[in-house]
Amino acid sequence: MKVRIRHQRREVQVEGVRTVGELLDRLQLNPETVLVVRGTELLTRDARVADEDEIEIRPVVSGG
Amino acid sequence: MRCTKCKGTAQVEVRRHHTAFCGPHFLEWFEAQVDRAVRRERMFTPQDRVLVAVSGGKDSLVLWDVLLRLGYQATGLHLNLGIGGYSQESQEKCEAFARDRGAELLVVDIPAEYGVGVEGLAQLTGRVACSACGLSKRYLFNRVAVDRGFDVVATAHNLDDEAAVLLGNLIAGNVDALVRQTPVLESTHPGLARKVKPLYRIAERETAAYAVLRGIDYVLDECPNSAGARSLLLKEALNLLERDAPGTKQSLYWNFLEKVRPLLRTASEPVALRSCVHCGQPTTAEVCAFCRMTERVARKLQSRVAVSAARREPVAASSGGGGGPA
Ligand code: SF4
Ligand SMILES: [Zn+2]
Ligand SMILES: [Zn+2]
Numbered sequence: 001m002k003v004r005i006r007h008q009r010r011e012v013q014v015e016g017v018r019t020v021g022e023l024l025d026r027l028q029l030n031p032e033t034v035l036v037v038r039g040t041e042l043l044t045r046d047a048r049v050a051d052e053d054e055i056e057i058r059p060v061v062s063g064g
Numbered sequence: 065m066r067c068t069k070c071k072g073t074a075q076v077e078v079r080r081h082h083t084a085f086c087g088p089h090f091l092e093w094f095e096a097q098v099d100r101a102v103r104r105e106r107m108f109t110p111q112d113r114v115l116v117a118v119s120g121g122k123d124s125l126v127l128w129d130v131l132l133r134l135g136y137q138a139t140g141l142h143l144n145l146g147i148g149g150y151s152q153e154s155q156e157k158c159e160a161f162a163r164d165r166g167a168e169l170l171v172v173d174i175p176a177e178y179g180v181g182v183e184g185l186a187q188l189t190g191r192v193a194c195s196a197c198g199l200s201k202r203y204l205f206n207r208v209a210v211d212r213g214f215d216v217v218a219t220a221h222n223l224d225d226e227a228a229v230l231l232g233n234l235i236a237g238n239v240d241a242l243v244r245q246t247p248v249l250e251s252t253h254p255g256l257a258r259k260v261k262p263l264y265r266i267a268e269r270e271t272a273a274y275a276v277l278r279g280i281d282y283v284l285d286e287c288p289n290s291a292g293a294r295s296l297l298l299k300e301a302l303n304l305l306e307r308d309a310p311g312t313k314q315s316l317y318w319n320f321l322e323k324v325r326p327l328l329r330t331a332s333e334p335v336a337l338r339s340c341v342h343c344g345q346p347t348t349a350e351v352c353a354f355c356r357m358t359e360r361v362a363r364k365l366q367s368r369v370a371v372s373a374a375r376r377e378p379v380a381a382s383s384g385g386g387g388g389p390a
Contacts, residue, residue: 042075060272063296
């Protein structure tokens, strides 16, 4: 699947993960610090994802 | 995961409350949380005029959106900090938000008012950018609120912000700051506005989810000066705890408010405030810190203009009637 990581300004290709939780593990992202978006829908940790999905990861932590 | 209310597909999990919600039920829960905080802490009523500090980021636009939906009289105040493209985009997001909702937005343009942006204010007075910026924000939000007769200033500090500040203040043993760290800061001087934080019970991840679900268009980029900020490090540490022990941030902050802060209050002396002889705003000194900073900057900018004019003159003279002044 195509994953756009907004705060790192990069796009990665990830294959073979079945859930959002696995995807975040693979990308070594703390689920507390991001939202996972597919289209207009927010996905919880257990939500199923498929290789043909396009996923956006948004940071939730702002600083300063 | 299923919505605890309707058993539909959940979109947002709130682990610290062992619950999850579908989109519509999350929005409903979120707004109820904010309204409950406002009422419980007696922050303001529908009759009060609320000045909402809006940066263009997710938290402040979410706060403004929720207050308007709940029927409060909420006017936005945006400060243009003069930080290049970041400030321009921030102001545009606030303006678009206000336009779409027919809401009132006030803007103070710091470079237009004081000759330079917050980075210039900092540079010309030997501070770091965030120090000049923080001083400007505190001063201007208060000043606009008092001058224009608002009842209260609302800022969008969320649970994560407050927990990180608390941890920082504990590490530094900053007792005065701990005493002032409360969701409602009462006015102690006629020139000092009341300050409230209606999102203090809401996690940062929840405000981001609210913004996405409501389609609020906010600035995703961070201020360039926030890179490496200590507050981000503290938040990261708290989020590591939160990942393995959900509810840590909430326990830290709420226990502080309920059990620790009441003990500290008795230990701190209220500071005597007087009016700044130049601007009338409350201060502990004769001239307030903001006036001292901006007056110093004005003098430096003046002498710069004088120097560059002196440098230009001989050039202009030697070029001999070649064209008018630029
Ligand atoms: S990070 Fe940027 S906006 Fe925040 S205090 Fe520093 S200069 Fe101001
Ligand atoms: Zn539901
Ligand atoms: Zn002053």
